[in-house]
Amino acid sequence: MAKTVLIVDDSESIREVVNFTLENEGYDVLVGVDGEDALKFLDGRTIDIVITDLHMPNLDGLGLIRKVREMEAYKHIPILFLTTESQASKKMEAKQAGATGWIIKPFVPAKLLSAITRVLR
Amino acid sequence: MIDKFKAKFVEESLDNINDLEEALFLLENDMNNREIIERIFRAMHSLKGGGAMFGFNHLSEFTHHLETVFDLIRNDKLAVDNDIISLTFEAIDQIKHLLQVGDVDDADEKAHQLAFIQRIEKVSNTGGVNTEAPKTQSAVAESKPAEEDGSKSFLIHIKPNDDILKNGTNPFYLLDDLHAMGSAQVLAFAKEVPGLDQFQPISNYCQWQVILNTSESVNEIKDVFIFVEDECEISIEPLNSSNILNNTNLKNLVDTAISEQKLITKAQLDSLEGSSSAEDNAPKDPRKRTQLKEHKISSMRVSSVKIDELVNLVSELVTIQAQLNLYAEKSGENDIVNLAENIQKLTRQLRDNAFEISLIPLQSELMRFQRLVRDLSKELDKEIDFVIEGGDIELDKNIIEHLTDPLLHIIRNSVDHGIEMPDERIKNGKSPKGTIIFKAYYSGASVIVKVIDDGKGIDPDFIREKAIKKGLIDNKTELSRKEVFDLVFLSGFSTKDQVSDVSGRGVGMDVVKKKIGEIRGEVSLDSEMGKGTTLTLELPMTLSIIDGLLVKVASNQYVIPIANIEKIHAIDDINFGSTFSHVITIDDNQYPYIDLRETFQEEAVSKGTEQLILVKFEDKKVGLLVDQVIGEYQTVVKALGRFLKKQENISGASIMGDGTISMVIDTNRLIHNNATNKYKK
Numbered sequence: 063m064a065k066t067v068l069i070v071d072d073s074e075s076i077r078e079v080v081n082f083t084l085e086n087e088g089y090d091v092l093v094g095v096d097g098e099d100a101l102k103f104l105d106g107r108t109i110d111i112v113i114t115d116l117h118m119p120n121l122d123g124l125g126l127i128r129k130v131r132e133m134e135a136y137k138h139i140p141i142l143f144l145t146t147e148s149q150a151s152k153k154m155e156a157k158q159a160g161a162t163g164w165i166i167k168p169f170v171p172a173k174l175l176s177a178i179t180r181v182l183r
Numbered sequence: 184m185i186d187k188f189k190a191k192f193v194e195e196s197l198d199n200i201n202d203l204e205e206a207l208f209l210l211e212n213d214m215n216n217r218e219i220i221e222r223i224f225r226a227m228h229s230l231k232g233g234g235a236m237f238g239f240n241h242l243s244e245f246t247h248h249l250e251t252v253f254d255l256i257r258n259d260k261l262a263v264d265n266d267i268i269s270l271t272f273e274a275i276d277q278i279k280h281l282l283q284v285g286d287v288d289d290a291d292e293k294a295h296q297l298a299f300i301q302r303i304e305k306v307s308n309t310g311g312v313n314t315e316a317p318k319t320q321s322a323v324a325e326s327k328p329a330e331e332d333g334s335k336s337f338l339i340h341i342k343p344n345d346d347i348l349k350n351g352t353n354p355f356y357l358l359d360d361l362h363a364m365g366s367a368q369v370l371a372f373a374k375e376v377p378g379l380d381q382f383q384p385i386s387n388y389c390q391w392q393v394i395l396n397t398s399e400s401v402n403e404i405k406d407v408f409i410f411v412e413d414e415c416e417i418s419i420e421p422l423n424s425s426n427i428l429n430n431t432n433l434k435n436l437v438d439t440a441i442s443e444q445k446l447i448t449k450a451q452l453d454s455l456e457g458s459s460s461a462e463d464n465a466p467k468d469p470r471k472r473t474q475l476k477e478h479k480i481s482s483m484r485v486s487s488v489k490i491d492e493l494v495n496l497v498s499e500l501v502t503i504q505a506q507l508n509l510y511a512e513k514s515g516e517n518d519i520v521n522l523a524e525n526i527q528k529l530t531r532q533l534r535d536n537a538f539e540i541s542l543i544p545l546q547s548e549l550m551r552f553q554r555l556v557r558d559l560s561k562e563l564d565k566e567i568d569f570v571i572e573g574g575d576i577e578l579d580k581n582i583i584e585h586l587t588d589p590l591l592h593i594i595r596n597s598v599d600h601g602i603e604m605p606d607e608r609i610k611n612g613k614s615p616k617g618t619i620i621f622k623a624y625y626s627g628a629s630v631i632v633k634v635i636d637d638g639k640g641i642d643p644d645f646i647r648e649k650a651i652k653k654g655l656i657d658n659k660t661e662l663s664r665k666e667v668f669d670l671v672f673l674s675g676f677s678t679k680d681q682v683s684d685v686s687g688r689g690v691g692m693d694v695v696k697k698k699i700g701e702i703r704g705e706v707s708l709d710s711e712m713g714k715g716t717t718l719t720l721e722l723p724m725t726l727s728i729i730d731g732l733l734v735k736v737a738s739n740q741y742v743i744p745i746a747n748i749e750k751i752h753a754i755d756d757i758n759f760g761s762t763f764s765h766v767i768t769i770d771d772n773q774y775p776y777i778d779l780r781e782t783f784q785e786e787a788v789s790k791g792t793e794q795l796i797l798v799k800f801e802d803k804k805v806g807l808l809v810d811q812v813i814g815e816y817q818t819v820v821k822a823l824g825r826f827l828k829k830q831e832n833i834s835g836a837s838i839m840g841d842g843t844i845s846m847v848i849d850t851n852r853l854i855h856n857n858a859t860n861k862y863k864k
Contacts, residue, residue: 073229074484075192075237082188117228146232164406168236176363180356 065182066090066107070100070114070126071144076167080113080144083171084178097121101129104136111182113165113174116145116152124159131160140181144169192237194484196282199226204275204550207268208557214263223271224253230278242281245296248303249274255307267306272557274303334365334398336422338449342390347414354415358391360407365397366428368437374444392447394437396428423453430455487580490541497530497537498728498819502838504530509841538725542577545623545632548587549574552594556619559598566605566616567598573623578630579725585702586632586722589695593634593718594619596692601638601716611713613637625724629746632720641710643667650676665802668708672696703834705851707801731818731837731847734796735811737785740845742818742837747850749797749804751812767795767806776806777857779848782832800854807850820847831856 067089071077074095081091092109094100098120103109112130116123123143130136140162153164165177203226210219227250234243249271255261277299284292339361343354358369370392377388395404401419408417427433432455440447504526511523549571556569578586602608602617609615620635643664650656650670662670670676674693692708699706703723710716723729723746731742732751752769767776776795780786795806820835827833834849 072225073195073233075188075195075233078191079188079236117225119222119225146228146235166406167232173363176359180353180359 064088064090065110066092067178068092068094068100068103068109068112070094070097070112070118070123072096072115072118076115076144079171080174083174087175089178097123097126097129100126104130104133106135109136109139111178112139112141113144113178114141116143116147116156124156127156127159127161142177142181144174189237191484192233192239193282196230196233199229200275200279200282201547201550202226203230204272204554207271207275208553210263211265211268217257220253220257220263224250224257227253239281239285241286241296242278245274245281245300246278248300248307249278252303252307261307270302270306272554274299334396334426336424336427336452337393337395337397337401337404338420338422338447338452339393339395339404340390340416340418340420340446341393341408342416343387343411344414344416345386345388347387347411348385354387354389354391354411357407357411358393361393361395361404364399364403364407365395367396368394368428368433370394370437370441370447372444372446392440394422394427394433394447394452396426420449422449424455427452427455490537490580494537494541497534498821500530501534501728501817501819505839506842534728538728541579541581541725543580543583544574545576545578545583546574548583548590549621551587552590552621555591555594556598559595560602563599564604565598565602567602568616568618570618570620572620576623576625576630577724578722582702582704582722582725585698586720589698589706589720590632590634592692592695594621597634597636597638597716597718601636601640603639607639626721630722630724632722634718635715636717637715640712640714640716641668641671641708642712643710646670665707665709668710671708672706700852703849705801728817728819729847731816732796733813733816733839733845734794734809735813736779736783736809739783739785740813740839740843741779741809742816742845742847743796743798743807743850744847745815747798749799752795752797752806754793754795754808769795774804774806776808777854778808780808780810782853782857798850798854800851805850805854807848807853818845818847 067084069077069080069084069091070093071080072095077093077095081093084091092103094103096118097114100112100114101121112126114123114126121129123145127141130139130141141160142163142165143156143161144165144167146167156164162181163177165174203223206219206222206226210216210223213219227246231243231246231250234240234246252261252267252271256263256267261267277296281296341354341357347354358367361367362369371389372391373389375388375390376382397404401421404419408415424430433452436447436451436455439445504523507523508527511519514520553569553571556567560567597619602619603611603613605615608617618637620633622631622633622635624631646667647656647662647670650673651658653675655670655673655676656662671692672695674691676691676693696706699720699722705721707719707721708716709719729742730745732745732748734741734743754767765776765778766773768774774795774797794809794812796809796812797804797806818837820837822835823830823833832849832853833846834852835847837845837847839845
């Protein structure tokens, strides 16, 4: 069965690139425009991995992770950050919030895909 | 693949820049507002990230420096001041420029960019905080394929803790990740794996060494381990050789190490001698699967061409549907009548929908006006508040497109000629700060846009004199106050004797009137000396569909826009005989009228009752005489072709249900032309 990926990014062009890359590989893709918007997908359905931006309006990536980790159903799903941010302190903060990994923009599609397959056990 | 999304990025960036500008205006008045600062930071961040992603590296680098400034601000290490805001405004212009030209290799451009970046860095350095070096440039380099020059070799040792498996980390994926960065030779050391009696499936007993050849930096390699740092012992040692994997003697060394289960050292590798041989780095084939796709997006972007096409198709449909109705009625068959009615219902909904889609809020253009007022008032040393009311009013996008230039001109006039210098204002008992109000609201089927300034106003006598001097009127002409102000819109009229740098660009108010006329709008001016000037635009909400009154003149049908109609009177021949010089008396009021049969050169065939349609013209009412009123008719207006473009009385044509064509009368121009013709006689 196809794995379901939830993409969260406030930039439409990034969303489309990620979406395109993943759908091409046969993933089912859900798209949220920010953290707040993404929460609507976390309604009990099966989501295999979340890929989120860090800086977003309404609810940012860190806020989203913290919320997701509070949910029983999604406590353990992998969450990857896809962001331009490369500061070590930010990464630590993300890790403490419960992030699984970190992909830096700009990314090449292959790198994104390998990061996903790596965490999808 | 990225190119496909480039256009989307540009479009999105324009939105981001717009948002950035808007937020910056807000920040100017509220310098400590955290929310606004976050918004600015986010917009910059998106530009930077997307820029690097989609091949706008100059833009990305430039924005990075700007973002650094706002990062300091949001972390309270730097305070917003006017200089920062002005610099940022200037920088936004540069970003716009970079978005337009892309990554050009031009010495002047580069020098300009560099100088600008230094100015920005000066600001961020006063914050006294060290910031990370620009990431984007190096990141771009990193995305190049590994066989590029500049690749290096590393010896990496990974020794995971016993319990690394417990929290779900699979060390193999780390190896995969390293391998993805270039070519790698992996050595596994498993001699610590105990016998089965002591073996714990959830414990790790292995360690690995990786000889990696990559063009990525040490930091990139470290990134692979960022989430397992405290669960592993990691060492990364750069090697002297630039590509040790091609060394023919490496295999022996590796084989020995594995069979003896002894770690390789950097010294061993560095002292390795031997020649290099090519090795294949065939990329892995990505697996392809096709599967059901699920999309959940709340709004989406559609090219305006597609929307135009939709509106066009819908208007065709409206026409065909009218034909169907006609046919159904004629046939008298109930089934077909029912069907036609249902289709009519759907067509209406479809039309309303398509119409709504093509509307965009005025807001989208307001930023440019705001910016104009800000920049111009700085340039002229004036203080001006720009107040916006009704930015959410929606108009057809074609109208908005036609509206921007005239409005820019009008606002430029207000700033340049309307608002006085601060000391002059104080002398006249006004506050030193002038105000320009931009106001939009619905009025029936039209939208009214007003630009109101509280400046010095325009002297009607001055306009009059000027018009006489220019030969537009002679000194005996009696004009009402309104007529005097209307002179401003005549071509060849410009009140400023000297061409100023700001508004004297050879575009007069006559051009404004012409442009607004092109979208069936009206423009008027009112002013009070010492108090200010108000420019009023009356615009239709849409260009393509109008509510019209279908009338008959001789044997031809015409459509008169209902928005302009005040009243319809039935006139008897007898009554009509008492008219004098095209003025008719109805209910004790006198109205000038135009006989459309005369206008369209039809023979006067009228007998019995005729219809006089009173339409609004400026602040007066003027009658249009027709033979017969057929009824109300919602109609799609099509532009007349090239050959009929000069036909002034007609604004377009409409196809009737039976396939015949009716002309849509532009009442304002018709009356205007008639009036001027009469003066000329």
